[in-house]
Amino acid sequence: MQAIVDLFRIETANTDLMRAQMRALRNQVPLLYVILAINSTAIAVTYLGVAPNWLTVYPLGGLLALCSLRFGVWLRGRRQPLDETRLAAKLRLTVGLAGALAVGFMAWSCALFGYGDAYAQAHMLFYVGTTTIACVLCLVHLRAAALLVTAIVTILFCLHVSRLDNQIMRAIGLNLVIVSAALAFVIVAYYRDFTRLIGQQVELERLSRENLRLANLDTLTELPNRRSFFASLDQAAAEAGAGGQPFVVGLVDLDGFKPVNDAQGHGAGDAVLQEAARRLHAVVGGAGVVARLGGDEFGLVLRGATALAATGEAICGALAMPFRLPHGGTAQIGASIGFAAYPEAGHKAAQLVERADFALYHAKTHSRGAAILFTEEHERLLRTQSVIEQALRHADLARELNLVFQPIVDARRGRTVAFEALARWTHPELGPISPAVFIPIAERAGLITRITAVLFGQALAAARAWPERVALSFNLSMADIASPQAAAALVAAIRASGLPPERVILEVTETALIQDVAQAQTVLETLKASGIAIALDDFGTGYSSLSYVHRLPLDKLKIDRSFVSEVTTDPASRDIITSIAALARNLTLDCVVEGIETDEQARLLKELGFVLMQGYHFGRPMAFPDTLRYLDSEAVRAIRPVQAVA
Known part of the structure; x- marks a missing residue:
């Protein structure tokens, strides 16, 4: 019995189902009223003049007025959003009205039935059957209403024909019962399938939303990902272009993250990224969007940011605080930020990101650990770099590039042990361009390997003329140690030159190494296995050098000139240099001190135990022919005068 009662209940606990039922009824119930009005008017016309007007016209007028009222209500409802709070009440009202209309129309039909002849009664039977089926089909998504209409029509019609002394009518009533039972079965089965379908649709929508969320989410940090960042940026640009508030694009790069990740493991690196994301979100809050673009780079979209300097300082300060690692200990990193403001830096999203990236590059190059806003000066630099990049792309590198050489001296013996090859470029129209300018541009533009190949060939040819x-000491870029193929090309060039690999020293910087320490280690080991010496240039200027220097196949450490400039006046500089020398001895590495400009610096460093030195004090960079004269002069100085025999 309870199961039968449940068939006539509204499933108020299933909001998704009620929402789907209301959407379906909004389309179908107006049709129900149209069918009722047309069919009922037709039956009234059949009985007009046969049955009294008070029975034919007036009840129909009242029923049609109610149908018209409800028809208008449903039509208005189709243009309005669903009221989630009244779904159950509206569905209950629909069931109640369906039952009331079924009783009203059946009572009217039964009252008219006895007045007509056989044709009129046949029309009435057709009206009851077809109208009932049509109305039930319109209400099929609301099981309670469809079953209630079916039950009311069947019961009232069967009660009416059972009182008639007509076997044919009774047979028709029995047929109606059978058809109604079949119709009820179909209603129940369809409703079950409809409920299951809605459940599946809800699950599919949930999965779709989850997939969309995951497609726009960085799963490690729970921040929006690169795709979501650019969608937010496009939206901000569109709104600003339509008269909305301006905004600022920011790119944040973690300084010193890769050494932490390599030395402490990916688990520690992930923990740092998660905490960095939390700190960024805490600083930015609801003032904008924070997204992870990949690796250790984050993107910001700051709407209407006025206190940009304070925001940048707060972000850098937050990320400079120590990070607690999962298995104990802490990591110290920093952050550099590039900002580009709309519309000053551009109107298009891609242009703003390009400007922010340039500002970030400028920050990492000149103001590491700070926030830089893209300005008109940066725009001029960017245009200049664009001109230089195009000039590089179309340059005759073999003719325009050349080398100068600076001696590396054994200060105790007073003789040159190597020359460092330094790149120079003279463009036919632009004139001389500093390597500090064109080398970074070539690296960013992917042209550096071509430059390396040309210059390395020149350097090898020069070295063959030396004793x-x-x-020969030659500098490599990040791209030159990016793959085993690059290392193989260097080895092949040395073999082709005929110069013994033992006479070649390849210098790499910390900045190049920390891009991918594991890959660099593989490439350097390949070079070392060929007999080439490896020197770590600018040692001490990067992050966490000690965490990975022992893992690399190094032969020399080159102490950066920044530690030498104040070595004679600053005890701290002397202590740092002495510590580096001790480290080199413990790792059995040679140590080269760069940037020596005075005799006083040279004497002090010699007293501290340094042997290999380089700087203007010993020789400025010189062209290849000058290296030969320099070596000849050095050889002459080394010859001691022969004492005359008495």
Whole structure:
């Protein structure tokens, strides 16, 4: 019995189902009223003049007035959003009205039935059957209403024909019962399938939303990902272009993250990224969007940011605080930020990101650990770099590039042990361009490997003219140690030149190494296995050098000139240099001190135990022919005068 009662209940606990039922009824119930009005008017016309007007016209007028009222209500409802709070009440009202209309129309039909002849009664039977089926089909998504209409029509009609002394009518009533039972079965089965379908649709929508969320989410940090960032940026640009508030694009790069990740493991690196994301979100809050673009780079979209300097300072300060690692200990990193403001830096999203990236590059190059806003000066630099990049792309590198060489001296013996090759470029129209300018541009533009190939060939040719005791020291870029193929090309060039690999020293910087320490280690080991010496240039200027220097196949450490400039006046500089020398001895590495400009610096460093030195005090960079004259002069100075025999 309870199961039968449940068939006539509204499933108020299933909001998704009620929402789907209301949407379906909004489309179908107006049709129900149209069918009722047309069919009922037709039956009234059949009985007009046969049955009294008070029975034919007036009840129909009242029923049609109610139908018209409800028809208008449903039509208005189709243009309005669903009221989630009244779904159950509206569905209950629909069930109640369906039952009331079924009783009203059936009572009217039964009252008219006895007045007509056989044709009129046949029309009435057709009207009851077809109208009932049509109305039930319109209400099929609301099981309670469809079953209630079916039950009311069947019961009232069967009660009416059972009182008639007509076997045919009774047979028709029995047929109606059978058809109604079948119709009820279909209603129940369809409703079950409809409920299951809605459940599946809800699950599919949930999965779709989850997939969309995951497609726009960085799963590690729970921040929006690169795709979501650019969608937010496009939206902000569109709104600003339509008269909305301006905004600022920011790119945040973690300084010193890769050494932490390599030395402490990916678990520690992930923990740092998660905490960095939390700190960024805490600083930015609801003032904008924070997204992870990939690796250790984050993107910001700050709407209407006026206190940009304070925001940048707060972000850098937050990310400079120590990070607690999962298995104990802490990590110290920093952050550099590039900002680009709309519309000053551009109107299009891609342009703003390009400007922010340039500002970030400028920050990492000149103001590491700070926030830089893209300005008109940066725009001029960017245009200049664009001109230089195009010039590089179309340059005759073999003719326009050349090398100068600076001696590396054994200060105790007073002789040159190597020359460092330094790149120079003279463009036919732009004139001389500093390597500090064109090398970074070439690296960013992917042109550096071509430059390396040309210059390395020139350097090897020059070294063949030097005495065997003089080695060649050549600088490599990030791209040159990015793959085993690049290392193989360097080895092949040395073999083709005929110069012994033992006379070649390849210098790499910390900045290049920390891009991918594991890959760099593989490439350097390949070079070392060929007999080439490896020197770590600018040692001490990067992050966490000690955490990975022992893992690399190094032969020399080159102490950066920044530690030498004040070595004679600053005890702290002397202590740092002495510590580096001790580290080199413990790792059995040679140590080269760069940037020596005075005799006083040279004497002090010699007293501290340093042997290999380089700087203007010993020789400025010189062209290849000058290296030969320099070596000849050095050889002459080394010859001691022969004492005359008495």
